[in-house]
């Protein structure tokens with residue numbers, strides 16, 4: 001069995017792969033830092049991905065490395081971040097990539113970040129609900145948010161880890177406890193529901209999905225995912241059969257992927273795509289771009305629940321305005337009542353996890 005000192009030596013060898021490229025060159029290949037002409041990171045935003053070596057984390061890291069708004073990209077995980085970091089750092093795009101491995105490096109990973117994206121945690125297997133992930137993922141999200149509260153309390157947080165309906169309330173409670181909670185800066189990522197809804201609606205109507213925009217409100221699990229088909233842009237009409245089909249497919253899109261992957265996880269590639277679109281919108285908001293509206297699960301007064309997903313306006317301080325739901329038809333009103341019932345329990349479960 002490996003001794004503790006061997007393990008420490010091995011970890012320190014691994015950690016050397018995680019240093020910024022200029023430091024690594026100084027140690028290893030004979031080219032000293034003084035010989036390098038790199039001027040350091042260009043202006044832009046500093047982004048950390050927590051869970052960067054995972055199924056979502058890896059493609060998300062690759063796509064964020066391609067985002068011209070990102071100047072520094074920190075990749076943190078409890079396994080395999082050295083390899084992912086080395087790999088991604090060779091992409092000839094502007095962002096400087098640094099890797100961080102294990103709890104001891106969490107604070108360095110987070111210090112100075114403008115945006116933290118969290119896809120850390122276990123995914124579903126067939127037969128599981130997202131709530132079945134609570135016992136493992138709640139603790140992971142708690143620890144990571146404690147790090148955020150300490151090291152980058154002003155960062156925007158994009159929370160992907162499931163069950164989102166509970167992990168966002170957990171994050172809020174951790175930040176409240178630390179005295180750093182700003183509801184404008186905490187966003188549960190429900191963009192994949194919108195991406196799916198756009199795709200499925202376009203398929204039914206014979207449109208290009210890039211021209212379709214479906215608001216999806218409520219939360220991110222089963223009946224809490226409520227597509228507002230009466231508010232689709234461009235305006236269009238559906239038969240009752242189409243509404244049933246689309247609502248069911250959008251609500252169960254995640255399960256469709258979990259079953260197709262047969263035990264090998266849940267949506268990763270479409271999620272990375274959705275997360276990058278959402279993170280890019282947050283960064284454009286931070287930059288001061290006007291008119292950026294996305295659906296997200298946020299602190300809200302749109303219903304009697306403390307958190308709810310709806311359209312939000314993004315800006316320099318994060319969520320600058322939470323939009324009302326707009327007119328709902330009878331089908332959507334019934335769906336809303338079902339969604340609220342399940343959401344209330346999931347939110348309370350998250351809150352109690354921290355307050356217990």
Ligand SMILES: NC(=O)c1ccc[n+]([C@@H]2O[C@H](COP(=O)([O-])OP(=O)(O)OC[C@H]3O[C@@H](n4cnc5c(N)ncnc54)[C@H](O)[C@@H]3O)[C@@H](O)[C@H]2O)c1
Nearest residue numbers: 051053054055056078119120121122123160161162192271
């Ligand atoms: N919000 C959404 O729409 C959405 C969509 C898809 C998946 N998800 C959720 O995202 C999560 C990740 O999914 P995945 O497919 O990438 O899973 P995965 O198992 O492939 O990757 C998760 C990564 O998290 C890492 N991790 C575990 N504990 C950690 C910790 N304490 N700190 C940092 N990293 C840690 C793991 O090492 C792993 O690399 C799951 O909870 C899944 O349900 C959410």
Ligand SMILES: O=C(O)C[C@H](O)C(=O)O
Nearest residue numbers: 124162253254255266267
């Ligand atoms: O379905 C899952 O478990 C993952 C994710 O929430 C999804 O919607 O794809």
